[in-house]
Structures are given as structure tokens and as C-alpha cells.
Amino acid sequence: MAASNNRRLTVTVKPNSGHTLFRYTAKDIDGKIVRGAMEAADYDTLYTQLLAQGLYLQSATRRGASRKPRTLRPQELSDLCRQLSTLLASGVSLVRALTIISQDEGISAGLRRIYENVLGEVRKGSSLSAALEAQQVFPTLMLGMIRAGEGSGKIDQVAERLALHYEKAHQMNQQVKSALMYPMILAILAVAVVIVIVTFVLPQFSDLFSTMDSLPGVTLALMAFSGFMVTKWYLIILGVAAVVMVIRSLLRIPAVRLEMDRRKLKMPVFGPLNQVICTARFARTISSLYSSGLPIVTALQTARDTIGNAYIVSQFDDVLVQVRSGVSLSAALETVDGFQRKLCSSIAVGEETGRLDSMLDSIADSMEYDAQQASKRMMTILEPMLIVLMAFVVGFIIIAVMSPIIGSYSAIESSGNV
Secondary structure, eight states: OOOOSEEEOOOOOOOOTTOEEEEEEEEOTTOOEEEEEEEESSHHHHHHHHHHTTOEEEEEEETTOOSOOOOOOHHHHHHHHHHHHHHHHTTOOHHHHHHHHHTOTTSOHHHHHHHHHHHHHHHTTOOHHHHHHHHTOSOHHHHHHHHHHHHHTOHHHHHHHHHHHHHHHHHHHHHHHHHHHHHHHHHHHHHHHHHHIIIIIGGGGHHHHHTSSOOOHHHHHHHHHHHHHHHSHHHHHHHHHHHHHHHHHHHTSHHHHHHHHHHHHHSTTHHHHHHHHHHHHHHHHHHHHHHTTOOHHHHHHHHGGGSOOHHHHTTHHHHHHHHHTTOOHHHHHTTOBTBOHHHHHHHHHHHHHTOHHHHHHHHHHHHHHHHHHHHHHHHHHHHHHHHHHHHHHHHHHHHHHHHHHHHHHHHHHHHHHO
């Protein structure tokens, strides 16, 4: 019988609480595939252990790690790029740099697994960009810039620019979240106050109101709503859940998503903020890509995926056609509905002076500052609006409850005087 090209190797390793069980695929000296499991402290140790047995590691996964890793956050990407830039700039080889990063005790198990997989791909001869792309958790922006850095031999400088890019993205996200936090807390408190009043306070008046001959229509409606909340609360929960599911389903339809994103740019208060945020994202991304040496068309194709608004993105096919035909970037972007006008005028200045890369960087800083200021302005508008709304709702409930009581006492007093 002919020998099989595949065989299974069972390796027994003394259990160690600090080790992880890896399932691996390797090749022996004859090129035959060997599959098995082995305990090791990390991916690098597994590679060394197998090499000592004459096996060349091809791929490995930790036990129970079959699920696709989550998309990395800007802060995690920034930390990775910062470490990579520092290590490569100091003369450390790429393999050694990835080994050091993957052994960092401050990262989560999920991140360590991703970095170890990247290291394994690089050890097999893959480029860094290909190794990152194989993990399916790194953004297109990062892959494109790393690929450009590999072509120019300046991966350390590109990694430094990426670190700055994701630091800025993280800062802007945090600023927007911070600006929205207080209004969100006020809104939640307003809803909680109404629920408590309707479900706990109003039912205490039901016996009193039942003795009255007539009640104002507002009071009757409020008491009916209170009764429904107390007895049919589960229907409200089901209704809210159904509405959320319907909205999520509708947003999966491209035409609906396009129209929703268009309206988000035109809304009062929120519209200007959305425009500034989308413009800032695009400006920062196009600045990073163009400064890394990517052609402007390639940079535009990558940058449009980071905007976060389907309506604006839908207009980029026309922008790309214009730029390919020789139209200037500033003139092509003027046709985009949803960007701040300052973006086009600033790019035009950069094109006229021949310093488009530095101008794009300045625009990105300016737009991110504008996004921060727009967030603060929105907060100053929303806070008093929510407070007034909460006062109006609570006042309405108090008036609806007290008016029949006051009317009843007035009637009693009038009959007593007679």
C-alpha cells in the first residue's frame, strides 16, 4: 500500500498551567503534512519546539479559537502601530518586533492570538501586509498604508503615521461620546421618572378618581395609559423590540440606508455635527494615505470606506471618474453633498502651492477641532432642551392629576357656601 502523504503526529507534553494547547499543521523534511496538538507558552515557543523535532510549522490555532476575532478598536490599532514603529526604527527585525509585541503581558488573549498568527504568517515568508490581511480584523486603510511602506522600505515611518492616525480617531470618538453622555443620561432619567410616576404614583389616585362623577379628558387618558403600563407592560416591551428589529431590517436595505444617512446630514442640531465628523474622518484618512505615497485615486478608494455615511460614499464613484479624467481633487470633491465646504477650499490651496500632503494634514487637524467644537455646541443646545422637555412632561402629569382634585374641592366648597 502506498504511503499516505498525510499522517497524524501525537505529541505528549507535560501539562503546564502557563501553557496553551495548540492544534497545528506542519511539514516534515520530506514535505509530508503533519497535523497534531502540542502545548506551548506561545506561538514562537511552539515553532521552536516543532523545529527541534524536524517539523516546520505552517499554521496553528489555540484550542477553542475557531470563532472569527472581533474587529480591532482604534486604540488597539494605535498601540500596535506605535510599538511596531518604535521597534523597527531601533533596528529590530520584523520577526523579532512581532515576537515582542505578541508576548506583551498587557494585551488580551484575543489580541495575543491575532499577533501570534501574524507572526506565524511572516515566518512562513508572507509580507507583513499579507499577514495582517489574512487575519480579517485589520482595516483596509492600515493594509494599504503598510503595503505602501513595504514598497518604499519605510514601514517604521508608515507605522508611526498609522499610530498617529488611530490616536486621532480614538480621541475624536471619545470627544463625541463625552459630549453625548450627559444628554443621554438626562434622557434616560426623564424616561425613568415618567415610568415611575405612571406605574407607581398614578395608580394610588385610581380609588380617589373612581369616586368622582366626571374627570377631564386629559386625566382619563393619562389614567388609561397608566393602567395599560401596569397590566400590559410586556406588550410595550414586545412593541419596542419589534420596532427595533424592523428598523434594523430596513437599514439593511441599501436604498433605505442611503436615505437615512442623507437625512442624518440634514437634521437640525445633529446634521452639522454629522457633516463635520464625516469630513474629519475623510480628511484624516486621505492625509495619512497620500502622505504614505499612495496614488490619489487609490487613496480615495480606501478613504471613502472610512467616512461612515452611505449617502456620501455613494457619490464617490463620480469623484473617482473625475479624478481619473484629470479633474483636480478639490473640483471633484465640490460635487459631494455632505462635506464641509472648507475641505474643498483648503485642498485647492494645497494644489495651487504644490504642498497638498502638508495641507491635507492641516485640514485633518482643523476638521477634527471643528468636530470637537460642534460636539460642545450640540451639548449646550441639547442640555436645556432635555431639561425643559422633562419639566414639561412632569408638569403635564401633575396638572392632569391635580386639576380634578382641585375641581372637586372647589365644588365641595361652593356647595358648602350655598
